[in-house]
Amino acid sequence: MSTLLPTFRLAAPRTVAEAIAARRDHPAARFVAGGTDLLVNMRRGISSPDVLIDLSGIDALTEFRIDDNGVTIGAGVTIAALARHEVIAARYRALAQAAASIAGPGHRAMGTVGGNLCLDTRCIYYNQSEWWRHANAYCLKNRGDTCHVAPQGQRCHAAFSGDLAPALLVLGAEIDVLGEQGLRRLPLSQLYIEDGKAHLALADGELITAVRLPPAPPASAYAKIRTRAAIDFPLAGVAVALATSGPAIASLDVALTGTNSRPFLLAGTDALAGRAIDDKLLAEVDRLVQKQVQPMRTTLTSANYRRVAAAALARRLIADLRPA
Amino acid sequence: MHAPASEPKKRLLRLRLNGRWREDAVGETQLLVDYLREVAHLTGTKTGCDGGECGACTVLVDGEAVPSCITLVARCEGRSVETIEALATQGRLSALQRAFHEKLGAQCGFCTPGMIMAAEALLRDNPAPTEDEIRTALAGNLCRCTGYVKIIEAVRTAVEAGS
Amino acid sequence: MSVDAGTRPPRRGVPLIDGVEKVTGRARYTADLDHAGALVGRILRSPVSHGEIVGLDVSAARNLEGVAAVVTGDDCPYTYGVLPIAMNEYPLARGRVRYRGEPIAAVAAVDAETAQRALELIELKIRELPAYYTPAEARAPDAILLHDNKPGNVEREVHHQFGDIDVGFAAADLVREETFSCAEINHAQIEPHASLSEFDPLTGRLTVQTVSQVGYYLHLMLARCLDMDTSRIRVIKPFIGGGFGARVEALNFEIVTALLARAANGKVLMELSREETFITHRARPHTDIRLKLGMSKTGRMTACELQVVQRGGAYAGYGIITILYAGSLLHGIYDIPAAKYDGYRVYANLPPCGAMRGHGSVDTRHAFETLVDRMARELGLDPFAVRRANLLHAPTRTVNDLVVNSYGLPECLDRVERASGWKERIGRLPPGKGLGMACSHYVSGAAKPIHFTGEPHAVVHLKLDFDGGVTALTGAADIGQGSSTMVAIAVAETLDVSLDRVRVVSADTAVTPKDNGAYSSRITFMVGNAAIDAARKLKELLIATAARKLEARPEDVECENETFRVGHGEQSALRFADVVAAALVNEGAITVKGAFTCPPDAQGGKHRGGAVGSTMGFSYAAQVVEVSVDDATGQVSVDKVWVALDCGRAINPLAVEGQMQGSVWMGMGQALSEETRYLDGLPAHASMLEYRMPTIMDSPPIETHIVESYDPNGPMGAKEASEGALAGFPPALVNAIANAIGIDLNELPATPDRIMDALIERRRKARLSRALKAAS
Ligand SMILES: Cc1cc2nc3c(=O)[nH]c(=O)nc-3n(C[C@H](O)[C@H](O)[C@H](O)COP(=O)(O)OP(=O)(O)OC[C@H]3O[C@@H](n4cnc5c(N)ncnc54)[C@H](O)[C@@H]3O)c2cc1C
């Protein structure tokens, strides 16, 4: 039996310019890179673009360069390529760890950096079949008018669950975004908005072309909580980058995913510079995390658990990065 | 006679399937797994979930193990696709197939084609994997029968046979 | 009972006789069958949990071009089900729907797209009724009834008492009572459900190829629901991608596919999505347990009181049997002098539960082995010692009249205790690491079949023809467990011919003798015995022929390695082919029949429901589980499992190991991460992502030890090997977690959030008691 997909046309641009043009011609079109998120969602009927613009034939998007200015990772670079890159593993460890923790090997072989950054947000009321959502009168994020997670509120709390973003955030990543108005470069943190229904600050038709990382990053690590040791999206994911001078913190950055509608950098870590990494400090970080994360009932695992576990991961990663 | 409701849009696709180039008219929205099973009549590749979650449909595209149930066949233009049917050659089971058979790496056998293809991709890339590497390579393939114990044993047996 | 393991050499492991098909992709499962020209079947399912169907208009769907048939509840006024007394389900709802996802109508169309459009054209109006998702809600005094004849929405109550529990509890040094709750789980076999039905209007015959583990029951239900003569129906089992109980009853979509095929006068292929496969369900119910145990200072059990409440879902299915099993299988493993059991199977507006590997025994065993461990701890006793203090002595009968003829549990205990280094390691592990153990058992087939017809429990035919090939015909469904291989081995060995000479044809009701199917681990014991019986008869016949040719007395003829001879005389040796040729003279192709019947004294006690749990032989298992628990995140990882199983005799040790590993691992899934979750009756778990079955990364090495107790009635001494080890895993895990971090969990699965909640609760209590101390 053939699987039912919404009907669409497939466009196969060879250059980014063609991709942007295709998108201008078909405003309701979607870009597809690895398709490991979008096609799953299309099979469930939660996305039904009339045109798919296939980015996989654009060579420019697979640039992967490391030089004195840092690292440039094309949006079309696969998660697998990122995970097995030796320089990334050695110098940008959080990123390699995050990449290796994504889904299963088949998804990593197809999935891309751009797709991972632009991953749709997730919710147990949303990532369901058409029959299911119809029986549940849909929801704010898709065709409906209430949110089943927070029925009183007016916004969607679906959780951003990509693993790369927090690692890239603590490593100071910038992204190149190409649109009809040309190319702009912005800090990755500016890509995201705390709104599960519209979590990306991309203008219509804009395309991420590359991610840039500065050279000489501090030591970093990434860890995620999930029910199973593979396949699962993060219930909470934490990245930490830590620079020390002697026993004291020179700089500390913590970023989280899986808990909010956007991945975000923990606020308030600047004030910890100069402090020793002791239990008291770890307890403070724990409190900061617990205060700033906003997990909601978007997963079958309880929201409170995700909050507590996120804080525990942050503590552990910092303690582990602490120089011996 | 009943007629289909609508004629889906088709395009001509050329790909190398199990070593042989072929051309077919395929729908733009057709998934690789449906192409393999319904057009090429290669039913060794299985469907175990509603998309991207179980690994039963794993095939090799240009040597990489990928889930064919979330791969559009149109994107395989000019590429090489290999399925479980290609592994036994000249009347002989491949080392992996033999090991899965002899070590009982397959009970009901439903996850087996996907599992073997994922292992095949691993061994081509890394002929002497550690147990951890074997586990990592098969992490996207679910099996409900074996507890994976004999699957790991089978892959190790194939590795030894190959060295 | 002495266990004479080691006195006979272990048998040789044999790969599955259909293994080559599986590793090459040639094996055809239902969805792989030739379905050229077949229509596509699709089902319209209820969007609500409970309601009255007040309008159902299928005319627009019927008129859509490309639609060949639409069927509704009007097309089938007959119920189906498992027990003849409890068939309360229609293949397509009539008048009322009782769970979200219940089939209401179905279409057959030229392609999937058209079928989908046809479903969308069906107009359905439902007046909603209050829905109940917990036994407490369903049993509330003002709850409306799901089924009019079941007051209180209780499908079945069971009250059993054996021995005097008051005396028992009075004699105890320690009495403890705890409540446990085990989440509902699903079989989640990797093959989604599928069925291919063909109705030939010219001959009036129906042929069904489907994923059933029980072709015979399906055959009966098809005849009933389609009002057809059984002789016009043929049910064929293709390769099956796992069952685990999911397919041990006739399932609605199978009957619906047949209804469509008949309505369309053609062939219909129905492939359910993974979500629909989950909704079809029939698996282990959510179970709440209250357990009270009395124990002497030495660990001897004195009395036991067990209450079990199962949330059975919307229809009866196997429910009555499950709730009976939950009580009866308290017994059969330890010597419990007095026990009281109260069981309640309650309806709820959720997909119907049914049988799943370890049917009925698992959650009871979990509560029991967990509480025993905690009491041992309180009494300062070793967990192994407590089990050893309560062993049975076979042959014996339990207080509830179950016969136990062979009992290898003592040896199982010894084996895993030694292999795991228990004595040296327990209490000496680093923080966060723990060891736990538990025992379990299971039946080798129900001694009394569900449909009692007076027929033998199993029949096997053997055909021997001019080619010298022996074809074994059995109705037993090989669903991946390797039963066909077992039959081949039993026949080949009895005949002393090479395994390649034997071919097994299984589960085709037009060809193979009826079999009750693949459930309650009955096949090895019953079909194995029937196969040996048939092979013995065939051998007798061949020996008689050889004796005639050799002019000797049959008792002097030896048959070894396909050669017949008298004494050691080489020149008088006859080859197998020669004897076959001689045997066929004047006879033609030979068919012999073997059968197996359980003697009445093994069929359970006289009390109501006493037959459930009765069996010719119990398998026994003991296991040790080693875990690491991260007390910062609540995450548990299983580092290693040692398991020993008494399967009587391992006819095929390779397959026995595979079954042991698979069953322990399935127990691990239930213990660690698997659970179904409904949001207002909608299955939120119905995908391979949200239903968290362990991946290879979560799965530990499982070291197997086969214990052979040689059951006096088992084929070659064998008993079941596929289920017995499952139920021990969850309690062993929970006991290991207690050992690692001192947390006693009463809920399954032991997900990180549940462990974290328990840790937070412990910290809260510690703070409270510190505060109290400071205040006083
Ligand atoms: C079972 C399963 C488990 C998974 N587990 C994880 C997990 O643990 N962690 C995790 O992070 N992800 C997980 N994923 C999701 C997914 O596989 C990965 O996130 C992957 O990296 C997505 O990349 P892609 O190229 O396949 O995205 P696509 O599906 O191609 O695209 C995703 C979205 O990004 C947009 N997009 C893609 N490229 C660009 C671009 N260059 N510019 C602008 N927009 C773009 C698309 O339009 C689409 O909306 C899982 C998926 C499945 C099916």
Ligand code: SF4
């Ligand atoms: S958070 Fe609310 S609006 Fe958003 S997807 Fe979930 S249910 Fe829908």
Ligand code: FES
């Ligand atoms: S069928 Fe499950 S991943 Fe493709």
Ligand code: FES
């Ligand atoms: S062998 Fe049955 S699912 Fe793996």
